[in-house]
Amino acid sequence: MNETSNNTVTDERSDLLETLAKHRHFLRFTTRDLTDEQAGQRTTASELCLGGLIKHVTSTERSWAEFIQRGPSAMPDFKNMTEADFAKRADDFRLLPGETLEGVLAAYEEVAAVTDKLVADLPDLSVSHPLPEAPWFEAGARWSARRVLLHIIAETAQHSGHADIIRESLDGAKSMG
Numbered sequence: 001m002n003e004t005s006n007n008t009v010t011d012e013r014s015d016l017l018e019t020l021a022k023h024r025h026f027l028r029f030t031t032r033d034l035t036d037e038q039a040g041q042r043t044t045a046s047e048l049c050l051g052g053l054i055k056h057v058t059s060t061e062r063s064w065a066e067f068i069q070r071g072p073s074a075m076p077d078f079k080n081m082t083e084a085d086f087a088k089r090a091d092d093f094r095l096l097p098g099e100t101l102e103g104v105l106a107a108y109e110e111v112a113a114v115t116d117k118l119v120a121d122l123p124d125l126s127v128s129h130p131l132p133e134a135p136w137f138e139a140g141a142r143w144s145a146r147r148v149l150l151h152i153i154a155e156t157a158q159h160s161g162h163a164d165i166i167r168e169s170l171d172g173a174k175s176m177g
Contacts, residue, residue: 013119016149023156024112027057029175030163031101039104040095043169046162050170051095051104053163057156058108059092064152065115068122068145071129078134119149 031039031050039051066074076085095104119125125146131137143151164175 012125012146016146016153017116017119020112020115020149020153020156023153023160024108026160026175027054027156027163028105028108030160030167030173031105032173034101034170036095036100038170039101040099041170043166046166047090048093048162048166049095050163050166051099051101052093053159053166054101054104054108055095055099056092057159058104058111060155061108061115061152062111064148065111065118067129067143068118068127068148072132075132075134078132115152119145125149 031054034050036051039054040049042049063075076089081089095101122145126144128142128144128147131141131143133139160175167173167175
């Protein structure tokens with residue numbers, strides 16, 4: 001039976017996309033009414049800023065969506081990354097000169113649309129690929145598209161919480177409460 005013809009699976013896709021949309025909303029909501037300068041400001045002991053968090057979540061979602069389609073070749077070769085590679089990767093956590101909050105939010109919307117279409121069109125959420133070699137992945141592990149989507153949701157939710165703390169430290173605004 002084709003997975004998309006099963007109502008339970010269709011409901012599963014809807015649940016995954018609805019949950020991801022909710023957490024994307026909370027992440028974006030933390031940036032409401034901010035200037036580019038505020039979006040790039042560090043307000044805690046962390047290196048994180050709101051614009052950088054949006055960039056990071058965008059980059060992470062893009063990479064994992066590509067992983068669903070192409071497998072580990074879509075991911076960086078972590079075991080051979082240099083200090084310069086890691087420094088460049090750290091730029092995903094900052095709003096760099098010339099970048100705007102509007103621009104990073106637009107890029108996030110584009111990536112979200114691609115991911116949503118991928119989830120809707122993917123013939124089978126059980127398709128899996130081996131994870132790339134990296135110190136933070138279990139050796140020999142495989143992740144299904146379903147598991148990757150759950151990871152994207154978890155990343156987005158976690159960073160929404162970080163964003164809420166950064167925003168509250170910035171000007172007292174909260175996403176909830």
